[in-house]
Amino acid sequence: MKVLNSLLYVAAGLSLTACADQDIPGFTTDEPAEVIAQDEINSYGTLKSYVNRDKYPQFVMAGAVNAEQFNQVGQLYSLAKANYDEVVTGNAFKYASVVGSDGTLNTATVESFVNNATNAGLTVFGHTLCWHSQQQVAYLNSLITDPNATKHVLYIHMGEPKTNNWDRELYVNPTTELQSGKTYTLKLRVKTSAACDVTVWPQGDATQYWPTPSFKSTTEWTTVAQAFEAKSALKQLRFELGTLGGDIWMDDVQLLDPDGNNLIANGTFEENADGWTKPSWHEYEIKTVADPDQEGGGGGMTEEVKKDTLTWALNNFISGMMKACNGKVKAWDVVNEPMSDAAPAELKTAGRDGDPKKCFFWQDHLGKDYARLAVKLARKAASDSVQLKLFINDYNLEAAYNKNAKLQGLIDMIKYWESDGVTKIDGIGSQMHVTYSMNPKTQAANEEAYVNHLKMMAATGKLVRISELDMGIADAEGNTINTADVTEEQQQLMAQYYKFIVSRYFEIIPANQQYGICNWGLQDSPKGSGWRADEPIGLWDANWVRKPAYVGFCEGLKQE
Known part of the structure; x- marks a missing residue:
C-alpha cells in the first residue's frame, strides 16, 4: 500500500495542471489504475x-x-x-492503568473518555473488570503477604551417604510434557549441610532419561540455573541425592520453558510438599519446614483473611470504575480470558498459564467461583438505573487447531458459574x-x-x-x-x-x-x-x- 499512497500524492499534485492541459485540442489524460481503485474505496x-x-x-x-x-x-x-456506534479502549480501563502501585485509583482518563464519547453520541463498552494480566501484581501480593509469616522450604534429612545416586531420589512432574529438541531451564535455591554436587535426571519413560550437568550446593543458600535440551517427551524430573549425606533444603524451584513459563506447580512449598514424591522403599521423609535462615517469622495470614482482603481489592476497583463511569457504561467484559490454552476445559493458573511475577491470577486466590464474585460486585456497584450487560471475553474460541475446544470449555464454565441460580452472565x-x-x-x-x-x-x-x-x-x-x-x-x-x-x-x-x-x-x-x-x-x-x-x-x- 505504500506504493499506492505515493502514487495518490503524486496524482494529486499532477491534477493541478491537468485541467489546463486538457483544454489543448486532441490532448487527454487518464487517471492511473491505482488512483481509480482508491477512488472506488473512498466512495x-x-x-x-x-x-x-x-x-x-x-x-x-x-x-x-x-x-x-x-x-x-x-x-x-x-x-x-x-x-x-460504540468505542472501547485498548488499555485505559484495565486495572494497571487505573490503580497505582500503592493501590490508589486515578480515573481521570476514564472519566474524560466517557464524557467525550457521550458528547459524540457514542456508547462505551468497558474492558475489563477482572483479568490476570496488566495488574498491579506487587501491590496485590503485598495485600496477602504477612510480613511476620514464616517462609517454608522443602527439607529432607538424608542421614549417611549411600553408594549410588539412585539410592535416594526425589521426583516432581512438570505441568506440561516437555517437547524433544527444545531447551528448558531448571532454576532453584538450594542449601545443604555440607558442600556437594547435585545431579538431576529428566525422564521421559523407563528407558528415556539422561543427566543434566551437576550443580554445586553449599552450606549457604545458592540460586542455581541449569539449562538443558529435552531429548524426548519429558514427563518427570529426578533429583539424584543418594551420595549426599546430612540435610538438604530447597525452595523456589522452577522449570522454565523457552517462553519463560514455569512448569512446576508447587515450587515454593508455602502450603505443603504436594507433587513431590520418592520411591516407596526409600526411608527418608519429604516435608516442609520453616526456612532455617529466616529472621523473625511466625503467625501467618489465613486463607479466609486472604480471600476477604482480595474481595475488598477487587470491589475497590470495580466500584471505583462504576463511579467514574457514572452510569454511562452499560456493558462490560466482567471477566477476561479465563480459560487455559494448555487445558481448555480448565481455568488459567499461575505457572502453567503465566508467570506469577507478571500476572495475578484472581482464580488462584479466590477459587473457581471468582467470576461469580466479579459479577456480584459489578451489579451491586452499578447505578440502580443501569441494567448491566456482562460478558465473559476470551481468545482462540474460533480456533481450528483445537476444534473449538476452548469455546466449549468456556460455555461449560459459564454453565457452572450460573448453576448457583443467582449469577447471570449476559x-x-x-x-x-x-x-x-x-x-x-x-x-x-x-x-x-x-x-x-x-x-x-x-x-x-x-x-x-x-x-x-x-x-x-x-x-x-x-x-x-x-x-x-x-x-x-x-x-x-x-x-x-x-x-x-x-x-x-x-x-x-x-x-x-x-x-x-x-x-x-x-x-x-x-x-x-x-x-x-x-x-x-x-x-x-x-x-x-x-x-x-x-x-x-x-x-x-x-x-x-
Whole structure:
C-alpha cells in the first residue's frame, strides 16, 4: 500500500495542471489504475451506515481507540464518531492503568473518555473488570503477604551417604510434557549441610532419561540455573541425592520453558510438599519446614483473611470504575480470558498459564467461583438505573487447531458459574484476532471453525459479541507477512475474509442475540508495537487511508 499512497500524492499534485492541459485540442489524460481503485474505496460510506437497523436493531458497530488520543478530540475522535456506534479502549480501563502501585485509583482518563464519547453520541463498552494480566501484581501480593509469616522450604534429612545416586531420589512432574529438541531451564535455591554436587535426571519413560550437568550446593543458600535440551517427551524430573549425606533444603524451584513459563506447580512449598514424591522403599521423609535462615517469622495470614482482603481489592476497583463511569457504561467484559490454552476445559493458573511475577491470577486466590464474585460486585456497584450487560471475553474460541475446544470449555464454565441460580452472565465475547492463510487447506479449516463457533455461541441463547476483530496474513508455510510485503492480491483476499466473517455473523446469530462487532485494529500496526507489530491489521493504513479491507468489512455489513 505504500506504493499506492505515493502514487495518490503524486496524482494529486499532477491534477493541478491537468485541467489546463486538457483544454489543448486532441490532448487527454487518464487517471492511473491505482488512483481509480482508491477512488472506488473512498466512495464507500462510513462503516455504521451499512447496518440495517430495521433488521438488526440491537447490532452495535464498535471500534477500539486509544483513550488519550481520543480525548484530544481530533482526527481519531472525528473518525470514530463517523464510523462507530460504540468505542472501547485498548488499555485505559484495565486495572494497571487505573490503580497505582500503592493501590490508589486515578480515573481521570476514564472519566474524560466517557464524557467525550457521550458528547459524540457514542456508547462505551468497558474492558475489563477482572483479568490476570496488566495488574498491579506487587501491590496485590503485598495485600496477602504477612510480613511476620514464616517462609517454608522443602527439607529432607538424608542421614549417611549411600553408594549410588539412585539410592535416594526425589521426583516432581512438570505441568506440561516437555517437547524433544527444545531447551528448558531448571532454576532453584538450594542449601545443604555440607558442600556437594547435585545431579538431576529428566525422564521421559523407563528407558528415556539422561543427566543434566551437576550443580554445586553449599552450606549457604545458592540460586542455581541449569539449562538443558529435552531429548524426548519429558514427563518427570529426578533429583539424584543418594551420595549426599546430612540435610538438604530447597525452595523456589522452577522449570522454565523457552517462553519463560514455569512448569512446576508447587515450587515454593508455602502450603505443603504436594507433587513431590520418592520411591516407596526409600526411608527418608519429604516435608516442609520453616526456612532455617529466616529472621523473625511466625503467625501467618489465613486463607479466609486472604480471600476477604482480595474481595475488598477487587470491589475497590470495580466500584471505583462504576463511579467514574457514572452510569454511562452499560456493558462490560466482567471477566477476561479465563480459560487455559494448555487445558481448555480448565481455568488459567499461575505457572502453567503465566508467570506469577507478571500476572495475578484472581482464580488462584479466590477459587473457581471468582467470576461469580466479579459479577456480584459489578451489579451491586452499578447505578440502580443501569441494567448491566456482562460478558465473559476470551481468545482462540474460533480456533481450528483445537476444534473449538476452548469455546466449549468456556460455555461449560459459564454453565457452572450460573448453576448457583443467582449469577447471570449476559453474553460471550470472542476476540477474533485472526490471520488469513495463503495455505488453502488451513484457510478452509479456519473458516469452518469460525462458522462452527458462531453456531455454538448461538446455541447458548446468550448475546454474542465479536469483541476484538483484527486480521493479519500468513504465507503458505505459516510465516507472518509484514505490512510492506503484502501484495494487492493479498489485500483483496483479506477483504474477502472480512466480508465472510461479518456476513456469517449476521446469517448465523439470531437478531435478538446480536450485540455486535468491534473493529480492534483501526490502523496497521507499526514496527515495534506491542500488538501484532508490523502487521497489516487495520481497515486504514498508518496514514488513515482506507484499505481494501475497509470495503470487505462494509460489504459484510451490507448483507447483499
